[in-house]
Amino acid sequence: MKEPGSVTSLDLIRKIYPGANPAEQSVNLLYDIIRQKLDFRPEQILHADSICCDEVNTIQYPAAASKMIGSFKMGGLSGYPFAGLAAMNTAAQHIPEQGAMLISYGPHIGVSHKGIPGELRRTGQSCDSICCGAVISSLQKLKEKLAIPDIHSEDDYQINRVQQILLKSESRLVAAAHPVVEATEVMYEAIDEKIQNLISKSELAVRHVFIAGMILINGDFDQGAYYQYRRLEHFDTVNNTKTSWLKEFNSKAEQNI
Ligand SMILES: [Zn+2]
Known part of the structure; x- marks a missing residue:
């Protein structure tokens, strides 16, 4: 129970991302909505994600997400879907019969115990470090007016x-x-x-696709991750309709805090 006047990690994060919720709770609430509306269980859902390859995202991956099949990894540095159309089409071929697909994606950012965006304390370290390193190092390059050539180096294509x-x-x-x-x-x-472009070009061959775009927020090593969903949609590929579930999710999340 939160003591009156005490500041939790969630309070600090919500100063920057007002709609953020703990990742575990976010996934469980999404399951509730999916079950209520379409009666799918998590183990019927193939999960493809596009998040940064930083190990903090593996360490802080919500246990609830492991109830789904996956995840099929589409992301590289910063969470950009570098694995492309082939990955999305291949993931779709792995959906269980009578199943569904969840595509979740987004960049990540650390928020330390001091509430500083872009920093966090990593496991086994005594100082804070930058997160997402790919985004912050690129930003630094811009600030220092260093040349950013439009090259396609095999060694550093993603950055x-x-x-x-x-x-x-x-x-x-x-x-x-x-x-x-x-x-x-x-x-x-x-x-x-x-991601929207890839979905429009892909051969999903499944009726129900859930699309979850978010800012993934990493707390310190002892805090875990938080999600601020920006897009939460049900894509019915048979009727070609997209329905937003974001309002419903946010009102459920507020009741749970
Ligand atoms: Zn990163």
């Missing part, structure tokens, strides 16, 4: 792509009050756009 995405929003980032938070927004928009 170059992240740099290119941020470079397109250079003026927005330079003017931002909180450049790391703003850069995370820019990445969310780029990832969301690419």
Whole structure:
């Protein structure tokens, strides 16, 4: 029980991301909605995700998500879906019969015990470090006016792509009050756009697809992760309709806190 006047990790995170909820609770609430509306159990759902390959996301992966089949990994640095259309089509072929698919995605950002965006305390370390390193190092390059060539190096293809995405929003980032938070927004928009584009081109061959776009927030090593959903949709591929469940999710989440 929270003591009166005490500040929890969630309070600090909600100063930056007002709609954030613990990741475990977010996944369980999503299951509740899916079960109520369509009667799917988690083990009938193939989960494909596109999140950053940073080990903190593996360590803080919500246990509830492991009830689904997966996850099929589509993401690389910063959560951008580098594995592309082939990954989405392949994941769709692995959906159990009479099953469904969840596609969750988004950039991540650390928020330390001091409430500082872009930082966290990692397991076994005595100082805070940057998170997401790909986004913050790319932002630093922009600030220092270092050249960002439009190359496709085999050695560093992914970070170059992240740099290119941020470079397109250079003026927005330079003017931002909180450049790391703003850069995370820019990445969310780029990832969301690419995921929608991949879904429109893909051969999902399943009726029910759940689409969950989020900012993934990493607390310190002893805190776990939090999700702020930005898009929560049911895509009925037979009727070609998309229905937002975000309002319903948020009102359920508020009742649970
Ligand atoms: Zn990262």
